[in-house]
Amino acid sequence: MRSLKHPVIKLAATTVIALGATQAYAADRLTIGVAVPTATHGYTAGIVYWANQAKKDLEAANPNLKVIVKTAGTPPEQANQIQDLVDVNKIGALVILPLDSASQTQPVNQVKNKGVYVTVVDRGLTNPAAQNAYVAGDNAAFGRLAAEYMGKRLNGKGNIVVLRGLPTTVDNDRVNAFNEEIKKYSGIKVLDAKYGNWNRDDAFKVMQDYLTRFKQVDAVWAADDDMAIGVQKAIEQAKRTDIKEVVGGGGAKFAVKKIMDGDKLVRADVSYSPRFMYDAIKMTAEARLKGQALPAKTIVPSVLITKENAKQFYFPESPY
Amino acid sequence: MGPVVALILLCIAGGLMNPDFATLDNMMNVLTRTAFIGIIAVGMTFVIVSGGIDLSVGSMAALIAGSMIVAMNFLATGAHAPGPVTIVLAGVVLALVFGAVFGAVHGFLITHGKIEPFIVTLGTLGIFRALLTWLSDGGALTLDFNLAETYGPVYYQSVLGVPIPVWVFALVAASGVVILNRTAFGQHVQAIGSNEQVARYAAIRVDRVKLLTYLLLGVCVAIATVLYVPRLGSATPTTGILWELEAIAAVVVGGTSLKGGAGRVLGTVVGAILLSVIGNILNLTSIISVHLNAAVQGLVIIAVAYLQRGRR
Numbered sequence: 001m002r003s004l005k006h007p008v009i010k011l012a013a014t015t016v017i018a019l020g021a022t023q024a025y026a027a028d029r030l031t032i033g034v035a036v037p038t039a040t041h042g043y044t045a046g047i048v049y050w051a052n053q054a055k056k057d058l059e060a061a062n063p064n065l066k067v068i069v070k071t072a073g074t075p076p077e078q079a080n081q082i083q084d085l086v087d088v089n090k091i092g093a094l095v096i097l098p099l100d101s102a103s104q105t106q107p108v109n110q111v112k113n114k115g116v117y118v119t120v121v122d123r124g125l126t127n128p129a130a131q132n133a134y135v136a137g138d139n140a141a142f143g144r145l146a147a148e149y150m151g152k153r154l155n156g157k158g159n160i161v162v163l164r165g166l167p168t169t170v171d172n173d174r175v176n177a178f179n180e181e182i183k184k185y186s187g188i189k190v191l192d193a194k195y196g197n198w199n200r201d202d203a204f205k206v207m208q209d210y211l212t213r214f215k216q217v218d219a220v221w222a223a224d225d226d227m228a229i230g231v232q233k234a235i236e237q238a239k240r241t242d243i244k245e246v247v248g249g250g251g252a253k254f255a256v257k258k259i260m261d262g263d264k265l266v267r268a269d270v271s272y273s274p275r276f277m278y279d280a281i282k283m284t285a286e287a288r289l290k291g292q293a294l295p296a297k298t299i300v301p302s303v304l305i306t307k308e309n310a311k312q313f314y315f316p317e318s319p320y
Numbered sequence: 321m322g323p324v325v326a327l328i329l330l331c332i333a334g335g336l337m338n339p340d341f342a343t344l345d346n347m348m349n350v351l352t353r354t355a356f357i358g359i360i361a362v363g364m365t366f367v368i369v370s371g372g373i374d375l376s377v378g379s380m381a382a383l384i385a386g387s388m389i390v391a392m393n394f395l396a397t398g399a400h401a402p403g404p405v406t407i408v409l410a411g412v413v414l415a416l417v418f419g420a421v422f423g424a425v426h427g428f429l430i431t432h433g434k435i436e437p438f439i440v441t442l443g444t445l446g447i448f449r450a451l452l453t454w455l456s457d458g459g460a461l462t463l464d465f466n467l468a469e470t471y472g473p474v475y476y477q478s479v480l481g482v483p484i485p486v487w488v489f490a491l492v493a494a495s496g497v498v499i500l501n502r503t504a505f506g507q508h509v510q511a512i513g514s515n516e517q518v519a520r521y522a523a524i525r526v527d528r529v530k531l532l533t534y535l536l537l538g539v540c541v542a543i544a545t546v547l548y549v550p551r552l553g554s555a556t557p558t559t560g561i562l563w564e565l566e567a568i569a570a571v572v573v574g575g576t577s578l579k580g581g582a583g584r585v586l587g588t589v590v591g592a593i594l595l596s597v598i599g600n601i602l603n604l605t606s607i608i609s610v611h612l613n614a615a616v617q618g619l620v621i622i623a624v625a626y627l628q629r630g631r632r
Contacts, residue, residue: 039458040557048458167611192606195613199558204551205353209603212346213338226460226556233552237476254460319459 030288031066033085034281035096038073039319041198042226042252046274046320047097047122054281065285075103086111093117093288095281101169102126119284119294121277123170133294135280137272139170141302143178143223145270146247149304150182150219153245153268157187158218161210163196163203163227174223174249191217196227203230211238219245225252225269232265251305251313252320260310269305271313274320276300322627323574323590326620330594334601341604348483350600351593352475355485356381356544357563358592361570362496363540365588366533367437368571369500371513371580374426374534376441377541378563379448384418384545385555386452389461396464404470411471411549415542422448423538427531445564453557460556468553475550485547489589492543496585509533513580570595573624594624 034055039045048071055067068089072078078099085091094116098104101123109130112118120131128134150160160182165171175193182188191214196203203222210217211234220235220243222228228248235243243265248255251271258266279300287294305313334341360377367374392411395401402410422444429440455461463471477484500506508529511519520526549555572578573594574587598620602613 039453042459042556045456045458045557164610194603194606194610199561200552200554200556201559205599206603208349208353209346209600212340212343212349213604226558229552229554254462319457 029064029066030093030285031068031089031091032093032095032281032285032288033082033089033091034067034069035078035082035085035094036069036071036277037078037097037099038071040073042320043198043224043250043274046252046318047277049318049320050275050278051281054278058282058285062285062289065289067281067285072099075099078104079107082107082111086114086116091116093119093284095119095121095277095284097121097277098123098125105130117284117288117293119280121280133284133296133298135276135283135294135298136300137276138299138302139173139272140177142249142270142272143174143176144181145302145304146221146223146249147178147181149268149270150221150245150247151185151188154185154188154218156185159189159191159214159216160219160221161191161207161214161217162193163206163220163222163224163231164193165198165223165227166195171223178221178223196222196224196230198224198226200226200230203227204234205230207231207234208238211235211240215242217243219243219247221247223249225250225255228255228266235265250320253315253318256305256310256314259305259307260314262307267306269313271303271305273300273313273315274318275315323587323594323624326624326627327590327594327597330597330601330620334597334604337601337607338604341601344481346600346604348478348486350596351486351489352483354592354596355489356548357566357570357595358489358589359492359540359544359547360537360563361567361574361588361592362492362585363537364567364571365496365574365576365583365585366500366509367537368568368576368578369513369580369583370509370530370533371516372430372437372530372533373568373578374441374537375438375564376422376426376445376448377537377567378560379445379452380419380422380538380541380560381545381548381563382555382557382560383448383452383455384415384422384542385549385559386455386461387418388412388415388545388549389463389553389555390455392467393464396467404467407467408471408474412546415546416539419538419540419542419545420535421538423535423541424531426538427534430534431527431530449557452555452559456555456557458557460554463549463553468550471550471553473550475547488543488547492540493585493589496588500583500585505529505532510582514582566595567592569621573621573628575628591624595621 034051036047036051037044039048051069055069058065070081072081094111105125105127112130118131119133122136164175194206196206220231222231225248228246231246246265249270251269251273255269283294388411391414392407395407426440429435430437508524512526570592571588574591576583598617
């Protein structure tokens, strides 16, 4: 076994296994493992929903295809699951939304080294070499579109408060893009940006305190639709009429519904639909059944949702 | 006196940093949001004084909130739906029954099952939250719009200028003081916490008293939930996350030893308010990086606990 440790031999062995696997699965049946986080938030609930939806549609369309969906609450649990998917279920492809980037990189890398085709969704890995393909939403556009919309809506003048999510790279990407864009409107002032932790209750408290502190607020960017609910309740309670607009984010069905119904405060949202889980599984299945590869990187664009296009983003069956 | 001194110092600091801190509106906001954790913490004081612990209260509150919403929405559908006030009252009763039952089950498993309270409530922490996640399909459970209109005032309405949750909080705290310091039950709780064996020799019915402390806490969680649901009219899988730690922190900051034996309900109340005030001041100012908020909260908690040392 000692000689197998040599990098060149290892590489060669991996290539042989990978090629063998590719050919076998191209012609034969394909089992796809899907590893996603447990539905502990509206957004992850949407991920689980769309994963199961993809399983239903794809298995009905291809008799040669089997999709196994696993949900995990913690990173170690997810690492165990993908190990089982490879060893027990003999999957030919893995579609994974990692619970967190750093801790899943090694386990996913091992899966790939065993010749399994790996598509990573949304949260990237720390080493892109551990994946074959990457499918994600556009976090920079998530912030930029919101800023662009608010700038126009306020005619380039006014006070904005911001509620951030949790301290993560995803949140940083969004907020940095927002700040970059909003700077172009010299009349707009961002009064403060605090964490609402993507949570309704926390957003309620933060907004209450913003309202105590600032006598004139023209618009609120609550960078998540769940937080936008807490924000609206706080505004309602304080009976404040200076706020013209609350922009959330994520394209949750209750927010889209408000836009469709012509709500006074919620008129626009930025899509970041968990539906890309569905797209990622479908793309992987279709490509692998033909023995092809996906593009290395697919970015599902974020779109500004307004009354005109809201219908396309409304999925009443989804929990999010 | 530690927590009171700390609270006064914090309030002076808050007033200096932002003049809006000292407004009546802000004080009422802070007290109202403290009500949930405060009420739970009063119940937690009894459990901790008796030498126990309950880690499940956040998940329990979330599950009770979710069950209430599902039940009330169910009652509101159908041809013979009762009036909204009746439905809300039914929801409140259901919450109290659930809280009492959950608490009694904890107490039973701990006393008759002879399982560590830490383990029992760690187990139910997972069970309660998983049940809520399942009920809500991972998304949000939202109260019917008409019911929310009827129920809303329970959180948002004031009586004599003081919001209803603050009144309820005051009432629960006053009852807690009386029960812990002026009744035989309260004496027994303290006796068990300081030495369980001696309490047994003194013919105190240890198992029954312990079971009652968990039941009492369950009811406190239910009362808090009854006040919580009308705020947002919804429950999600993130509802009540880490409330158990906030409640335990309020109890300990308030001068009750985690080892049990002696405790003060009023200390707990001050502790709960103190924790809210720190968050409030951090929101009203932007002197330090938002990344460091939790660090400031941690520092204040440790500092106040330091002032408490020697009281055990």
